[in-house]
Every structure is written in structure tokens, then in C-alpha cells.
Amino acid sequence: MSVHFTEDTGSTRKYKFRRIQTGTIRFKVKAAHDVAICLSSDNEEEPEDMYEIFIGCWGGGESGIRRKKHDDVCRIETPDIVNGDEFVGFWIKIQRGVIKVGRSGQKHAFMTYSDPETLLHATWYGFSTGWGAEGEWVFPDDDDTSSSSSSAMSSSDSEAEDINNLEDRPIQYKRPARWVPAKSGYFPRHPVSGGEGPDGEVFVGMAHHEGAYVLGMVVPDHGCCYIPYGGDAIPKSEYFVLSNPGSVTLSWEPGSMGKAPSGALQGGITEDGEALFIGRVSVDGEVSVGKVHGSHGVCYVPYGGKEHAHKHYEVLCVRNVPCRV
Incomplete structure (x- = not known):
């Protein structure tokens, strides 16, 4: 299975996009901190409206969900949730108007957000690292979204x-x-x-x-x-x-x-x-x-x-x- 690399993009959050194949997005990532996944209705460089899911951010000890690039709708403490020396697995599920984020092997989510507005219909997800961190990623559904x-x-x-x-x-x-x-x-x-x-x-x-x-x-x-x-x-x-x-x-x-x-x-x-x-x-x-x-x-x-x-x-x-x- 291919390993994908993301550079330190600083605060710009330049995402690499993949098409959503199933109701649950699964991935493994090796990064010291500042792991980010976005959920979007398209694969533009910077979509106007999307959800951003941050894992091990804000100094490495917190995770959260953001809407429209500036509204932090969820934020929790998650010390040592990612690791720069070994891969850690996660899943993201979009179901019945709720976004759930959990760790591989664990049934229950550690972070959940229910949008009071209509949940954005996401067909693409992007992955990125920043703020001094680089990342290696593995996706079980490894399907190159740029394939013709x-x-x-x-x-x-x-x-x-x-x-x-x-x-x-x-x-x-x-x-x-x-x-x-x-x-x-x-x-x-x-x-x-x-x-x-x-x-x-x-x-x-x-x-x-x-x-x-x-x-x-x-x-x-x-x-x-x-x-x-x-x-x-x-x-x-x-x-x-x-x-x-x-x-x-x-x-x-x-x-x-x-x-x-x-x-x-x-x-x-x-x-x-x-x-x-x-x-x-x-x-x-x-x-x-x-x-x-x-x-x-x-x-x-x-x-x-x-x-x-x-x-x-x-x-x-x-x-x-x-x-x-």
C-alpha cells in the first residue's frame, strides 16, 4: 500500500484531495503534531465552505472541528494523540447529520459534531500537515482521485x-x-x-x-x-x-x-x-x-x-x- 507524504505547509493548510469512497474515511498517519483533514463538496485548492478536522493541533495537545475556515465548532484536549515515530490510525464517519472522529480499533468517537445547519454534502476529503510538522499517510481505500x-x-x-x-x-x-x-x-x-x-x-x-x-x-x-x-x-x-x-x-x-x-x-x-x-x-x-x-x-x-x-x-x-x- 502506498505511503503519501505531506510537507509542512505552515498556516496555509494546502490540502491534497481524494474522493470519498464510503461512509467512513479511514487513514493512518505518522506526524509529530498538526494533522488536518478537510471535508468538502469539491476538490478546489481552497473551497469556500468545508469542515476541517484538526488532530493533535494547537501545540499538539488539542483536536477540533472548524467550519468555513474560521468557526471552531468543536475543540477538546487530546494529549499525545499522534506520533512522529509511528503510524496511528483514525476514522471519520459522516452519518445522519453528525461528524464523528475516532481512533482505529475503538468503536466510540473521541470527537463529535452535529451541525445545527444543514450538514455540508462532502464528496471529497483532503489531508495536510502544518505548523512545523510533516506527515506520512496510508489510506486503506488507496484510490488515486486523479486517475482517469x-x-x-x-x-x-x-x-x-x-x-x-x-x-x-x-x-x-x-x-x-x-x-x-x-x-x-x-x-x-x-x-x-x-x-x-x-x-x-x-x-x-x-x-x-x-x-x-x-x-x-x-x-x-x-x-x-x-x-x-x-x-x-x-x-x-x-x-x-x-x-x-x-x-x-x-x-x-x-x-x-x-x-x-x-x-x-x-x-x-x-x-x-x-x-x-x-x-x-x-x-x-x-x-x-x-x-x-x-x-x-x-x-x-x-x-x-x-x-x-x-x-x-x-x-x-x-x-x-x-x-x-
Whole structure:
């Protein structure tokens, strides 16, 4: 995964922009102090209206949120929150008119702001360091926002080539979706979200295990895909991520007792050749993605280090597009 560098921009806050891909922005940064992320409706050099999120600023011991470059709408003490010698992970979530900022691996935000006005519709985010600090950044969704459509097509072709070169290939769909080989936290373009898990957003994943392709969930902050198997939640550092390169409309539809609704995406296969479907359930109020095993009449999901079985669940479906494999 690429490491991006930001210079000390002093007080000017010159941002490097990236397009927002999902509802949660995740990044790791190595900087002594004065880390800044902006949320904007465009990628101009200096947008007229945006949110700025400051982490480890004002001498290094405070964090805050600013609107329109001058209105500090939130400011809290956060001593030693960033580090100039090692990467520290953060997430920013924009949801229901609220901006939440938290640390990787922690469910609850350490900084929250609810805009009394209409929340600015942000489609871009920028990153910067200043006031004497330089920074190194890593983004799990590493997608160069300056890429042209032709370069995006090249990336897609490269992913297809990676799949074709595998000796033991997983199920491939005719077009609605694509399994992309990945490892250690890598993400392809357009990953399919499974919802909000215990440590933030999770994505639909699959891994080869004991002669089967077992469905599970990729947790970005953990750098692995957890699959339910044999009573355990097994972390796999090499896995597949389901991507949606054609931006086909996918939906989660109710299912029960091992049955899958019309349009369900077959996602995996057991060691005995039985088809598995992509399912998800809520465990203790958190989403977990796993496998609908028809002959067992349940959906198995990984959670808390164990495999959990549920008779009622949701199944990932695609509409108006042939989805048989």
C-alpha cells in the first residue's frame, strides 16, 4: 500500500484531495503534531465552505472541528494523540447529520459534531500537515482521485488478470460483481460494504480454507478477513474482497431457515460442493457478514472469536441482472 507524504505547509493548510469512497474515511498517519483533514463538496485548492478536522493541533495537545475556515465548532484536549515515530490510525464517519472522529480499533468517537445547519454534502476529503510538522499517510481505500477512466479500466483489467493467474480460482460472476485477491488490509476499487461492525465498517470477503471457499467479513483495521468455520472465527491474512466495478445496485434482502431470496449472489462453496450465499446478521447490535448454508438451515457469521449460527438473516442480492455463476 502506498505511503503519501505531506510537507509542512505552515498556516496555509494546502490540502491534497481524494474522493470519498464510503461512509467512513479511514487513514493512518505518522506526524509529530498538526494533522488536518478537510471535508468538502469539491476538490478546489481552497473551497469556500468545508469542515476541517484538526488532530493533535494547537501545540499538539488539542483536536477540533472548524467550519468555513474560521468557526471552531468543536475543540477538546487530546494529549499525545499522534506520533512522529509511528503510524496511528483514525476514522471519520459522516452519518445522519453528525461528524464523528475516532481512533482505529475503538468503536466510540473521541470527537463529535452535529451541525445545527444543514450538514455540508462532502464528496471529497483532503489531508495536510502544518505548523512545523510533516506527515506520512496510508489510506486503506488507496484510490488515486486523479486517475482517469482509462487508468481505472487498467486497474480493473489487472485485477481480472490476477484472478485468472490463480491455480485454484473462486466462483466468478458473469458481471454483477468480482472477487478480487487481497491480503493484509488491501482493498480493490468499489468494495461491497457489509455494514457497520464492532470496529467500524466491514466488507464482504471470502477465503480459501480446508478445501472450501468460505464467506466472511473483511475488517480494515485488523488487516484480515474473518470467516466462520468449525465453531471459530478464523482470521485469514490472504482473502478475496467482493467488488462492484459496474456499480450494479445490490441490496440486502430478508431470508431464513437456510433459504436465499430471488437474485441472491452465490458467494462460496463448501468442501463438498454445496453452494453458499452471502449473508449478514446483527449480533449484539453490530453487523457481521458470513455464509448462508442451505443444508444446515442457518447463516453462520464470525463474531467475538466464535462462529455463530442464525436462522434469520439478510442475503446480498442483485436485481435485474443475471447472477448465476
